Amino acid sequence: MMLLWENIILAVNGLLSNKTRAFLTMLGIIIGIGSVIAIITVGNSLTLSLSEDMQSMGANDVYVMLEPRSDEDENGSIDGVVYGTLQKSEELKEEDYITTEMIDAMCEKYPNEVYAINLQHTIGQTSVAVGKKSASVNVSGVSAGYFVTNKLEMLHGAMLSASDFAEGKNAILVADKLVEDLFDGDAQKALGSEIEINCNNSAGSFTIVGVYKHEQNAMMGMSFDMPTEVYMPLKTANNFDHLENNYSSFQVVTKVGVNSDEFSAKLQKFFEPYYRNNRNFEVTAMTLSSMVDMLTQMLSTITIAIAVIAGIALLVGGIGVMNIMLVSITERTREIGTRKALGAKNSSIRVQFIVEAMIICLIGGIFGVILGVGGGMGLSNLLGYPAKPSIAAIVISLGFSMSVGVFFGYYPASKAAKMNPIDALRYE
Amino acid sequence: MEFWTDQPRGTYILDGIDVGNADDAELSKIRNQKIGFVFQTYNLISKTNALKNVELPMLYAGVNQHTRKQRAKELLELVEMGDRAKHLPEELSGGQKQRVAIARAMANDPAIILADEPTGALDSKTGRLVMDLFHKLNREKKKTIVLITHSNELAAETDRIISIRDGNIVDSVKGGGKA
Numbered sequence: 001m002m003l004l005w006e007n008i009i010l011a012v013n014g015l016l017s018n019k020t021r022a023f024l025t026m027l028g029i030i031i032g033i034g035s036v037i038a039i040i041t042v043g044n045s046l047t048l049s050l051s052e053d054m055q056s057m058g059a060n061d062v063y064v065m066l067e068p069r070s071d072e073d074e075n076g077s078i079d080g081v082v083y084g085t086l087q088k089s090e091e092l093k094e095e096d097y098i099t100t101e102m103i104d105a106m107c108e109k110y111p112n113e114v115y116a117i118n119l120q121h122t123i124g125q126t127s128v129a130v131g132k133k134s135a136s137v138n139v140s141g142v143s144a145g146y147f148v149t150n151k152l153e154m155l156h157g158a159m160l161s162a163s164d165f166a167e168g169k170n171a172i173l174v175a176d177k178l179v180e181d182l183f184d185g186d187a188q189k190a191l192g193s194e195i196e197i198n199c200n201n202s203a204g205s206f207t208i209v210g211v212y213k214h215e216q217n218a219m220m221g222m223s224f225d226m227p228t229e230v231y232m233p234l235k236t237a238n239n240f241d242h243l244e245n246n247y248s249s250f251q252v253v254t255k256v257g258v259n260s261d262e263f264s265a266k267l268q269k270f271f272e273p274y275y276r277n278n279r280n281f282e283v284t285a286m287t288l289s290s291m292v293d294m295l296t297q298m299l300s301t302i303t304i305a306i307a308v309i310a311g312i313a314l315l316v317g318g319i320g321v322m323n324i325m326l327v328s329i330t331e332r333t334r335e336i337g338t339r340k341a342l343g344a345k346n347s348s349i350r351v352q353f354i355v356e357a358m359i360i361c362l363i364g365g366i367f368g369v370i371l372g373v374g375g376g377m378g379l380s381n382l383l384g385y386p387a388k389p390s391i392a393a394i395v396i397s398l399g400f401s402m403s404v405g406v407f408f409g410y411y412p413a414s415k416a417a418k419m420n421p422i423d424a425l426r427y428e
Numbered sequence: 429m430e431f432w433t434d435q436p437r438g439t440y441i442l443d444g445i446d447v448g449n450a451d452d453a454e455l456s457k458i459r460n461q462k463i464g465f466v467f468q469t470y471n472l473i474s475k476t477n478a479l480k481n482v483e484l485p486m487l488y489a490g491v492n493q494h495t496r497k498q499r500a501k502e503l504l505e506l507v508e509m510g511d512r513a514k515h516l517p518e519e520l521s522g523g524q525k526q527r528v529a530i531a532r533a534m535a536n537d538p539a540i541i542l543a544d545e546p547t548g549a550l551d552s553k554t555g556r557l558v559m560d561l562f563h564k565l566n567r568e569k570k571k572t573i574v575l576i577t578h579s580n581e582l583a584a585e586t587d588r589i590i591s592i593r594d595g596n597i598v599d600s601v602k603g604g605g606k607a
Binding site: 003006010013014017334335337338339340341342343344345346348421425 | 452453456457459460461465467471473474475476484485487488489532536
């Protein structure tokens with residue numbers, strides 16, 4: 001034990017007495033560990049902010065969507081694969097869409113599970129004008145359930161009412177920003193006003209019934225001409241757009257206590273009969289939490305894959321350490337001989353040089369961690385994600401860098417240990 | 429004089445141990461405990477001060493830190509290098525280095541001190557000091573000192589002179605002694 005401590009002091013003194021060489025030797029380890037830590041830090045931050053974002057969107061909701069049919073049930077030949085890839089680029093056709101009838105049937109079958117349905121029919125982006133003033137808007141029709149998952153803070157006026165939804169009235173909700181732009185912020189003037197909307201070759205006049213608070217997107221905050229959302233009842237939108245009640249996806253808000261993972265499986269089964277004969281598309285139902293899990297998993301796989309590639313730098317660094325250790329033992333052959341003459345066992349010499357290699361790698365590792373955490377946090381902040389260095393990754397990296405030291409130090413150390421003391425002492 | 433290699437013929441037994449058949453652990457113990465080495469080129473460990481150099485054989489023997497330090501100090505006092513304990517080898521003169529090396533050879537109180545041309549790299553004045561030190565160790569500490577030299581003058585100071593030519597012992601006589 002005390003030999004170990006002496007060895008550590010010896011190694012540190014040795015490194016300090018030749019700082020340039022020590023630094024250059026460590027550089028490979030520093031870069032290797034640094035890049036691994038930086039990548040993991042950025043990956044972690046990304047994963048964290050992603051899952052936080054998505055959790056806040058309601059993890060227990062079930063998403064039902066149309067997806068190109070995977071060709072697993074085809075014959076599986078190469079032809080099938082080629083055919084399958086062609087299929088993926090297939091456009092959604094009229095008969096592929098999920099219809100209102102299907103959704104109604106679903107609601108009837110699962111009254112105890114379905115709390116609300118969030119359907120959205122995006123009409124498009126356009127510009128609306130009052131007098132000489134104009135503002136850019138995204139127009140969409142939504143179901144009542146939309147507001148269950150996307151809570152709006154109403155500032156003036158009222159929500160779209162049940163009768164608005166049922167009868168498809170020409171009522172709209174607009175953002176406070178639009179009121180600012182078109183009505184000089186006078187909400188009372190805005191409420192009840194009619195505005196013309198021209199979009200997708202359709203035109204109509206709509207009454208503003210409510211003003212909601214527009215959530216500033218942190219990243220888009222600077223661009224002042226961002227379009228705001230204009231919401232109208234789904235039925236109104238369908239009439240406006242002369243569109244059938246067809247959807248490519250929707251969101252089901254489940255009632256409290258419903259196991260949404262089980263329910264999503266049920267929903268998938270429910271839609272199967274409708275698409276049994278559809279060669280191109282099928283319906284997939286999944287919960288947000290399972291989507292988050294999938295995404296997180298994918299992200300961490302990518303992170304680890306990149307980190308492993310960066311780890312190759314560590315390998316190169318380790319080889320550098322081995323090289324310097326070999327030079328070092330050649331230079332210190334007489335010292336090794338002297339130590340043996342004074343009673344050092346082969347194992348004492350081996351331990352001495354392995355400790356030296358480990359210290360080089362450990363110090364390099366510490367610098368690398370500092371560099372990696374700094375770089376990773378800087379990069380995360382730059383990308384606008386909260387930085388989160390992984391403690392586990394730091395500990396593992398330091399441990400790993402020490403094992404790099406042991407691995408690449410072992411061969412030179414053994415070479416030193418096996419030296420014949422007489423030959424070593426005679427070495428010039 | 430090869431204490432650590434296989435002998436081509438015969439056996440060499442030191443203090444009851446068959447050196448020819450000893451393993452690394454036994455051989456390093458012999459080098460550590462029974463023989464103190466003094467080299468022509470001093471062979472102090474660089475970047476390590478005089479005190480630590482003297483402690484080194486005790487470190488390999490597993491002596492605890494306190495005893496190690498205590499004994500190393502005493503030994504440096506013995507070779508009149510007490511005031512240079514914290515100096516690095518590069519800060520010492522040849523004679524001073526050799527005295528530290530002798531203190532180091534004494535560290536584990538070995539029975540034999542093997543000195544290979546210990547004054548070879550020193551001028552005659554400092555060489556004299558080193559030789560006086562050997563005489564002192566021989567007389568006061570009762571150490572057997574095996575001194576290898578080409579100098580007949582130095583050989584004449586010893587109790588016994590064994591002459592070796594081309595690897596063969598050609599003569600063995602009682603020396604003048606300087607006791």
